[in-house]
Each structure stands twice: as C-alpha cells, then as structure tokens.
C-alpha cells in the first residue's frame with residue numbers, strides 16, 4: 472500500500488482523471504492516527520468447503536495496522552464466508568489466520584473476540600428486547616469480564632464495573648451518533664440506527680481489527696455518506712477496519728486498499744484506483760462483454 476498522505480499531496484498523473492467523488496471523499500480525512508505498515512492480520516491460504524462447494528479457495532491477504540481494507544466481490548463470492556472463517560464462526564477447511572502473529576486456529580469465537588477481532592453481521596444481530604445501551608454493555612462484557620447477570624441484578628461487587636460499563640457504553644453510543652436512543656429497545660430503533668448500534672457493540676469489545684459486513688446495506692445516499700464519516704473516525708481512533716461493501720462509491724471513497732474475491736478466489740489486491748480500472752474486476756461485476764454478434 473502506498474503512503475496515503477503522499478497519495479493525496481502528490482497525485483500521480485494517472486490519477487488526474489479519477490471521478491471527483493473519490494478524491495473529494497478521501498482527501499479531507501487522510502491523516503492516519505496510528506502507525507500504518509506492519510501486518511496486524513495475515514490470512515494464509517484460507518480454504519472453506521461446504522460439501523462439494525468451495526466457498527473460499529486458497530485465499531491469502533494481509534491487513535496492515537491502521538488501514539481500511541475493503542473486501543469486495545459479486546454476490547456469493549465468499550466475502551462473508553471469509554469473515555466467518557476469520558472470526559471462528561466456521562472452522563476453516565485449511566489455511567490459517569494470524570492476528571498479531573498468533574494463529575487463531577482452533578480458537579473459540581469468544582476468545583477470538585477477546586484477542587481483538589470484532590465483527591458486525593450482514594443480517595443485523597442485536598438483542599431486540601434489550602435497550603441500545605444494554606446491547607453495548609453486553610459487548611463490553613467480552614473484554615471486561617463482568618458477569619452480565621450480576622451486572623443486570625446490580626450485585627454489589629459488580630457495581631463499580633457496571634458504572635464504568637454504562638459510561639463507556641454511553642460514550643460509544645455517542646460516538647456512533649445514537650446516544651439519544653440509549654433507552655430504546657433495539658428492535659424499535661430505525662434500521663440505520665440498528666446498524667450503528669451493531670458497530671457500537673463491536674467497538675465495545677475494544678477490538679484491534681473491526682470487520683464490518685455490509686454496514687451500509689439498505690442505506691440511502693445521505694446515510695452512506697454519514698457512514699463513511701463514521702468509518703473514517705473509527706480508523707482515526709486507532710482501529711484497523713476490514714470492510715465488506717457492495718456500494719462502490721463508499722468502498723472507493725473510504726478504503727486504502729481493496730481485496731477482490733470472485734468464486735471464492737482472490738482476484739485482485741490493490742489500491743482503489745487500480746481496482747476501479749482493473750478490467751478483471753469490471754468483468755467480475757458486470758459480466759464479460761458479449762462477443763460480437765455472430
């Protein structure tokens with residue numbers, strides 16, 4: 472990956488023709504608050520088979536500390552499977568995933584979360600009968616080891632930790648922009664707020680790497696714009712972000728680098744500009760152009 476500040480200040484000539492939205496969306500917030508460079512995660516030859524179906528086929532890529540890495544590809548390309556194999560939802564058929572140099576092989580899902588890998592789900596998974604704040608406090612629990620039941624019953628030995636959990640939970644709701652709805656049952660929240668709440672809950676686990684699976688699904692353009700701002704803020708706060716997203720404007724505008732999957736295989740791994748101009752990627756999305764008429 473190229474140094475992104477350099478990419479902004481010294482625009483190479485071939486970038487001059489890039490559609491304005493890319494530069495306009497990326498330029499203002501390109502400062503990276505943490506050191507970028509070393510690999511925080513390594514995905515090594517990851518393969519995931521479901522019976523005869525190879526959903527992920529020998530996929531390898533790295534995630535660098537402090538970057539926003541996009542993971543794109545047509546429907547069914549294996550993006551969510553990749554998240555699931557990384558975060559312990561699925562046991563990979565073969566290959567390995569390293570977080571800060573340590574293998575996650577055989578590590579249980581909750582322990583992977585505790586090691587610093589958090590994710591949101593393509594289909595929102597919140598506790599509908601809990602308030603927004605409670606959903607976040609439950610997320611905090613993964614790191615802070617508070618007994619949820621103890622916290623909910625307000626047993627004395629939990630009081631101190633519970634208070635800080637509530638304070639932290641409120642701060643996270645503030646951060647994602649839904650603090651006004653802290654007391655609302657999550658199933659009563661508007662859809663966009665539920666997506667934000669999922670992000671807050673994932674952030675509550677204090678992750679090193681945050682994996683977002685189509686966080687803008689169902690969003691209107693204004694909501695997508697706000698989400699881009701939020702994702703940049705998350706990175707500016709020192710998190711590394713892996714983003715699955717179909718919306719090209721959002722992906723191109725917010726990521727530093729993009730990995731493309733097609734039919735479970737890695738098709739490309741490059742800067743947004745290079746990906747946008749890669750004929751293989753265009754073909755993967757739009758289909759190969761028909762041959763000349765017979």
Ligand SMILES: Nc1ncnc2c1ncn2[C@@H]1O[C@H](COP(=O)(O)OP(=O)(O)OP(=O)(O)O)[C@@H](O)[C@H]1O
Nearest residue numbers: 521524526544545546547548549550551552553593
């Ligand atoms: N648990 C499973 N059992 C069987 N097949 C599965 C399972 N999970 C995913 N698949 C299959 O693996 C392939 C990849 O699916 P995946 O959900 O990872 O795609 P995706 O890139 O996330 O697509 P989308 O953009 O539609 O979300 C698909 O053919 C899917 O049907």
Ligand SMILES: [Mg+2]
Nearest residue numbers: 550551552593
């Ligand atoms: Mg998916």
